[in-house]
Amino acid sequence: MISTSPSPPCCPPVLGGLFHDPRRLVVGDAPFVGVLDVPGTVQRPPVRLYYPAELSSFSSSSYSSSRWWRRKVPRRAGYFVNDRLAYFLQGFAHVSIARHNSRTHVWILRPLLWLLSYLLPVRYMGIPGTVHVRGMDDAIIVRYAANVIPPRDSGDGEGGGNNESRRRLVLFSHGLTGTGEENSIFCASLARRGYVVVSVHHRDGSSCRAPSHDGSDCIYYEHFPTGEGFDPRRRLRQVHVRVREFLTCRSWIVGEGGGGDSFAHSYTNDNAEHMRVVLDQIRPHLDDGDGTIAAGFSYGAATAALAATLMPEKFNCVVLLDPWLHIDYTSRGVEFDFPPEAFGSGWPSSSYASSSSSSFEVISSANDDDADRGGGGVGLSIPSVFINSSQFCGYEKLYAATRRLADRINNPRVVDDRDDDEKKDDHPPRAEMHVIPNTTHSNFCDIVFWIPRRLIGKAFGLGDANPYDVYEEILDKTVHFLRRH
Numbered sequence: 001m002i003s004t005s006p007s008p009p010c011c012p013p014v015l016g017g018l019f020h021d022p023r024r025l026v027v028g029d030a031p032f033v034g035v036l037d038v039p040g041t042v043q044r045p046p047v048r049l050y051y052p053a054e055l056s057s058f059s060s061s062s063y064s065s066s067r068w069w070r071r072k073v074p075r076r077a078g079y080f081v082n083d084r085l086a087y088f089l090q091g092f093a094h095v096s097i098a099r100h101n102s103r104t105h106v107w108i109l110r111p112l113l114w115l116l117s118y119l120l121p122v123r124y125m126g127i128p129g130t131v132h133v134r135g136m137d138d139a140i141i142v143r144y145a146a147n148v149i150p151p152r153d154s155g156d157g158e159g160g161g162n163n164e165s166r167r168r169l170v171l172f173s174h175g176l177t178g179t180g181e182e183n184s185i186f187c188a189s190l191a192r193r194g195y196v197v198v199s200v201h202h203r204d205g206s207s208c209r210a211p212s213h214d215g216s217d218c219i220y221y222e223h224f225p226t227g228e229g230f231d232p233r234r235r236l237r238q239v240h241v242r243v244r245e246f247l248t249c250r251s252w253i254v255g256e257g258g259g260g261d262s263f264a265h266s267y268t269n270d271n272a273e274h275m276r277v278v279l280d281q282i283r284p285h286l287d288d289g290d291g292t293i294a295a296g297f298s299y300g301a302a303t304a305a306l307a308a309t310l311m312p313e314k315f316n317c318v319v320l321l322d323p324w325l326h327i328d329y330t331s332r333g334v335e336f337d338f339p340p341e342a343f344g345s346g347w348p349s350s351s352y353a354s355s356s357s358s359s360f361e362v363i364s365s366a367n368d369d370d371a372d373r374g375g376g377g378v379g380l381s382i383p384s385v386f387i388n389s390s391q392f393c394g395y396e397k398l399y400a401a402t403r404r405l406a407d408r409i410n411n412p413r414v415v416d417d418r419d420d421d422e423k424k425d426d427h428p429p430r431a432e433m434h435v436i437p438n439t440t441h442s443n444f445c446d447i448v449f450w451i452p453r454r455l456i457g458k459a460f461g462l463g464d465a466n467p468y469d470v471y472e473e474i475l476d477k478t479v480h481f482l483r484r485h
Contacts, residue, residue: 034051172297309342380409
């Protein structure tokens with residue numbers, strides 16, 4: 001039975017009854033969830049780190065007795081890094097009009113979005129049950145208010161999986177045009193149940209807006225050409241960039257250095273005191289073997305599937321939330337399962353290939369010497385859970401591709417002369433398929449908690465299902481799957 005811990009003193013109630021209350025979703029054995037925003041480097045994209053945390057007796061007792069400490073109590077984490085909702089809005093404005101450098105955007109739209117960001121209630125909401133670890137003058141905030149909880153030696157499997165002495169790591173990849181901030185409740189909920197979650201903010205041009213490595217500029221969503229210069233393989237090359245960022249973040253959090261791992265780097269610029277304190281507490285307790293969980297939403301699910309296909313020795317299982325697994329350019333006579341490597345297929349040939357796409361670097365797996373040559377491979381073979389919306393299941397070709405990938409996982413392509421009954425004993429189903437009825441793709445994001453309840457169905461068309469019940473079902477199916485693997 002999962003215990004429900006009280007909310008910290010820094011978490012006021014959600015605004016009346018206007019919004020769906022996510023506090024019942026972020027429950028678990030950990031008293032709180034520590035949230036640390038880590039800026040990117042030249043090699044690594046920025047990440048948001050969620051981990052099980054506790055407040056020390058010193059800080060909790062001092063809170064009620066000292067006005068000085070009341071001012072120093074760490075605040076809950078907001079949905080948006082540095083509370084900059086305006087950046088999120090500007091990114092989606094660019095996705096819509098692709099004019100972030102135009103005079104209209106710079107002198108009219110951008111100031112209006114900044115003003116709007118201060119008026120929208122979501123800017124002042126926080127992720128329930130969280131403590132935001134920030135750099136402050138007084139290091140006592142970090143030392144006493146966001147201690148990482150070491151894993152217990154035995155228990156019911158929360159956060160421990162097959163190794164109760166280690167915290168399991170979840171790498172999360174956001175969807176197309178996302179930033180990861182729209183999946184905060186999912187990540188925080190897993191962290192409160194004992195997992196360490198790293199949400200990757202991709203800089204490959206698939207995010208609506210991402211900061212550059214030094215923070216001096218930003219990277220907006222890249223609109224691929226559909227007319228002259230069209231190349232259907234651009235998205236294939238882009239997802240390989242995503243996988244490289246995904247694997248680089250894994251190497252960073254587990255503390256892998258350079259050497260034989262081409263995806264690992266020596267990171268020396270995470271030197272802020274509050275970052276060192278947290279990272280030094282987390283790394284010794286991480287399961288850095290094959291216990292890592294690859295997870296993602298939509299395009300991020302395709303990213304997680306490809307990462308686990310190319311580097312299966314680094315991952316234990318995969319969580320695919322409403323995955324985008326089929327690309328259809330029928331107007332150009334091109335369609336294929338995506339990413340092809342996860343299906344054991346090669347890349348489709350293209351007469352539209354352009355030299356401008358050569359900047360994308362393809363990652364090769366141990367089973368495929370050159371993924372770009374069109375040769376097949378083993379495909380995704382580790383346990384995976386598919387949690388789908390009814391909207392995506394309504395797209396016949398997309399859902400057929402989803403079923404094909406699940407069938408491939410359950411029926412690995414290996415040479416075996418035994419009869420079918422003996423094979424089933426050795427290879428129980430490793431892919432779970434779930435469909436949540438009356439849902440849309442957006443039901444898998446935190447937008448259901450950002451807008452008034454009365455507007456969810458009317459203005460945003462989020463399906464007939466109760467948004468809270470949908471999110472709870474997504475979390476339940478994910479957690480039950482992780483307990484078994």
